Amino acid sequence: MLALVCYERNSTPNWNTSRCPRDRRDLLYYRARYYDQSVGRFASEDPSDFGAGTNFYNYAANDPTVFIDPLGLWHCAANVNCNFTPGLKKALDCFDKCTNSNTLVTGGVGKRSKPNSSHSKGEACDVGRNGNPKLPRDTAERCFLQCFPNGYGQEENNDPANPGTHFHFQENTAPGALPRFAPGIQPYAP
Amino acid sequence: MKSIWVLLLGLAVSLVSMTSSQTTDQSVPFTSAGIAGLPGHDICELQGEFPKQFGVYLDDKKDHAIDYRERDGVIALFLLEKSLPPKYCGIVDATLDLTTLRKGEETPLFKCHVNSEGRTRWGQVVGLGDNQRGHKRFLSPRLAWRVNARDKRFDEIKSEPVSCDASGYIVGDGWY
Numbered sequence: 419m420l421a422l423v424c425y426e427r428n429s430t431p432n433w434n435t436s437r438c439p440r441d442r443r444d445l446l447y448y449r450a451r452y453y454d455q456s457v458g459r460f461a462s463e464d465p466s467d468f469g470a471g472t473n474f475y476n477y478a479a480n481d482p483t484v485f486i487d488p489l490g491l492w493h494c495a496a497n498v499n500c501n502f503t504p505g506l507k508k509a510l511d512c513f514d515k516c517t518n519s520n521t522l523v524t525g526g527v528g529k530r531s532k533p534n535s536s537h538s539k540g541e542a543c544d545v546g547r548n549g550n551p552k553l554p555r556d557t558a559e560r561c562f563l564q565c566f567p568n569g570y571g572q573e574e575n576n577d578p579a580n581p582g583t584h585f586h587f588q589e590n591t592a593p594g595a596l597p598r599f600a601p602g603i604q605p606y607a608p
Numbered sequence: 609m610k611s612i613w614v615l616l617l618g619l620a621v622s623l624v625s626m627t628s629s630q631t632t633d634q635s636v637p638f639t640s641a642g643i644a645g646l647p648g649h650d651i652c653e654l655q656g657e658f659p660k661q662f663g664v665y666l667d668d669k670k671d672h673a674i675d676y677r678e679r680d681g682v683i684a685l686f687l688l689e690k691s692l693p694p695k696y697c698g699i700v701d702a703t704l705d706l707t708t709l710r711k712g713e714e715t716p717l718f719k720c721h722v723n724s725e726g727r728t729r730w731g732q733v734v735g736l737g738d739n740q741r742g743h744k745r746f747l748s749p750r751l752a753w754r755v756n757a758r759d760k761r762f763d764e765i766k767s768e769p770v771s772c773d774a775s776g777y778i779v780g781d782g783w784y
C-alpha cells in the first residue's frame with residue numbers, strides 16, 4: 419500500500435489520480451509524465467511502449483466524471499467497450515503522442531455494431547468532438563496519417579439526439595478504398 | 609558456379625530497379641501549374657506531405673484509382689495507374705484541378721452515378737457538391753465527371769442528372 423505524501427508547501431493533491439503538484443509551474447507528475455495544468459496537456463513523453471492495455475485504466479472509464487487516467491494516455495468514456503485489437507491500441511497510443519493529448523474514445527464495440535463491421539471486430543473507434551474539444555480536424559488528419567498508415571478515417575455526424583460530429587478511425591481501410599481520411603463530413607447513416 | 613553468378617547479378621539488378629522505382633524526387637509543386645504538368649509522372653513526385661488525401665479503386669484488380677489531394681487551398685483529383693501499398697504512388701493518367709471550380713464548402717464525392725444508368729462502382733462517376741456538412745446524404749452534385757480510364761481523362765457530365773451518396777466509404781465494411 420502506498421501512502422500519498424505532498425511535500426511542497428501550499429500544494430494539494432489532485433484527488434482524481436492521487437498525485438501531488440510538484441513545482442511552481444503547476445506540473446503534476448502522473449507516475450511517468452508531467453501534466454501541465456496551465457495548458458491542459460502532458461509536457462513529457464509517455465511510456466506507452468510498455469504496452470499497457472485499456473484494462474489498466476478502467477477506474478477512469480468507469481466513472482463518467484473522471485476521464486483522467488494514471489498514465490495520461492487515451493481512454494474510454496463511460497459505458498464504451500474498448501476491447502480493441504492490438505493494432506488499434508497501438509495506433510491510438512501513437513495518436514495520443516502525435517496530438518500530445520489525452521484522447522477520449524467515445525465509441526467502440528457498441529451495441530449498434532453490425533456483424534463483421536470494423537466496430538464489431540474491435541478495429542474501429544469513434545472520437546467525439548464534443549468530448550475532445552481541443553482536437554481540431556487538421557490535427558486529427560495529420561496524426562491519423564502518421565498513426566494509421568493503412569487505415570480509414572472520416573468525420574461523421576452523431577445521431578440526431580446528440581448534436582455534433584465525431585471522428586471515426588479504423589485500423590484497416592475499406593474494401594475498394596485507399597487508406598487515409600475522407601474529405602468533407604459524412605452524414606449519420608445507421 | 610557461373611549460373612550462380614548470373615543468378616546473383618540478376619538479383620542485384622532487380623533490387624536496384626525496385627529501389628529506384630520506389631524512390632521519387634519530390635520536385636513537383638502542388639500548384640495548378642504543377643498539377644497540369646503531372647500526367648505521365650508519378651504522383652509521389654508532388655512535394656510535401658498530404659494529410660488531406662483519400663482515394664478509391666476503380667476496379668477489383670486495382671489497376672486504376674482516383675486520388676484526392678488538398679493542401680493550402682489547392683484541391684485536385686488524379687486518375688492513377690497501379691496505386692498500391694506501401695506508398696500508394698502511381699503514374700498519373702489524368703488530372704482534374706478543382707481549385708477554382710469549388711465553391712463554398714463543396715467536397716469531392718466518389719459515390720456518384722448517372723441517374724439513367726443506375727448505381728455503379730465507387731469512383732466511376734465523381735462529383736463536386738455540398739452535403740451541408742453531413743446533413744444531407746443524397747445530393748445532386750453541382751458538377752460531375754465520368755472517369756474515363758481508357759482514354760485517360762475526366763469527361764464532364766453536362767446534360768444528364770447525376771446523384772451522389774455522401775455516406776462515406778465504410779459501407780462495405782458495415783456501419784456501426
